[in-house]
Amino acid sequence: MDSTALRQLLGGRRLSPAQRRIARYLLEHPQEAAYLGTVDLAERVGVSQASVTRFAFALGFETFPEFRAAVRSLVLTPTTNGPAEELNEIQLLVETEIRNLRSLRDGLADLGPLREAAGALAASQPLPVLGLRVSAPLAHLFGYFAAKAHLDVRVLDCPGSLMEDGLLRAVDAGADWALAFALPRYPREMRDALTFARRVGLRTVLVTDQPINPLTEHADLVLTAPVSSHFAFDSHAASTVLCSALLHAMLAALPKERQASLDAFEAMAAQREVFVAD
């Protein structure tokens, strides 16, 4: 199924909000687009039936059935996609990442370690999150999401004394666990931070790429996500997903009212019109 052609078909014109929603739905459900009628389509998208016919017209078709016929010829192409096409260089890069994710998936068959880490982190308040250099963005991503349900997440991305200050203040405020991201390569400064954390009484969860590397011995719990370095820049899909998984497990480990506050947070954001409605 070739969604790029469909994309091209839908993308050209300037569309109204409701029409964009229709286009989006069709891109996400190209199969259904081939046979759905105006009424059913309108129902699923959540717009009026009239908007659907107008949508077809806006795309340059005389009638909706005409538009649907065009979609059919795109979606139901006579199985042109030979399965064994040559993948280009970039596709190979993605393919490598897919393998990484498969490996991560298989490694998560046993949720014990993940749940243990999630429980410990969810209970620690405040929760320091460490990430240096290339791992700093990941720490911030985690922090962004975690803050929605955890009351006091503190992302520390500056090495040395600054990080030590942050750790000390966290301990004073009652923290007993910290989370550290350390993708390859392993900054010396992160090792120092981990040893410091241990010295001030913190236990640490380390997210890294190998179960045994120069940093793991300084952590109490280690979660691993494979990283491939066959291309110019290291890949981070697996660690990003592991980050999501950890958040997911943490949410489950948090008390109910905290989980509810996440929804409240979203509702509040909508009310403040932080995001563009579509």
Next chain:
Amino acid sequence: MDSTALRQLLGGRRLSPAQRRIARYLLEHPQEAAYLGTVDLAERVGVSQASVTRFAFALGFETFPEFRAAVRSLVLTPTTNGPAEELNEIQLLVETEIRNLRSLRDGLADLGPLREAAGALAASQPLPVLGLRVSAPLAHLFGYFAAKAHLDVRVLDCPGSLMEDGLLRAVDAGADWALAFALPRYPREMRDALTFARRVGLRTVLVTDQPINPLTEHADLVLTAPVSSHFAFDSHAASTVLCSALLHAMLAALPKERQASLDAFEAMAAQREVFVAD
């Protein structure tokens, strides 16, 4: 497409000659079977329209549309009905991401848009990189890597006037393109930033999750990476990989001596003992 299931559906009952002809036609044209009406189907097979409705009834369906719906669910099923192994919740999360990456991979069969974007960004000096809220970490990740080969990358993650200041300074210094990350949901402030960028003469590459959303119309080039939101926290594996792909393409678009400087950078880091040796 699995024609055995269709065969099974059509084969069971005893059918009259005309009905057999209909069944045969459907087996030979399973695609059409999904959407053809009684009249068109009757026409193609060479029987009367009434025979088609009776055909559906003979197969045990109340009405013809009902029969057609059954055919659809057979013909249009995702075919590869899964590894059927029991995956736990977290593994399902990873599985979703794998699907996202596959989708991304297929979308990258045509490298035209990616190369075009990479070429434009590589040539722009300085290069402003925009990311707000949840997209800020991604912008920083990009910035971290890009800075290794590009002389002047400026990550802007604060909305409003601060971002505008950064864009203005970049334009004054000679920038003509900007890169913006906008994963869902789409901050209003990012839309403002994009319109501002256009007003001050910048063209923009937008990395987002849908080809059509409230922001795409404000960008000159759009790269899309699917994001799934079936879990509590949005996933970002695909966008992370797309970020890597873009970096990879940019590196290829940069002059040779810049690429060499990347190696020099690494060598220097090793000499400074930034990383722990393993």
Next chain:
DNA sequence: TCATGTGTGAATGCGTTCATGCATGCTCTG
């Protein structure tokens, strides 16, 4: 503040599709 244009949903009318009754032709049997 009002006027204008745009976008949207509810209601309406038309055209098509589908199901059913009826007449015809075929096949098998006495």
Next chain:
DNA sequence: CAGAGCATGCATGAACGCATTCACACATGA
């Protein structure tokens, strides 16, 4: 050869899908 049983095509009424109209909400600019 005659009659019953079945299959098939044609014709008609009901149901459905689609396009159009109208009224209203909203944003924009004088």
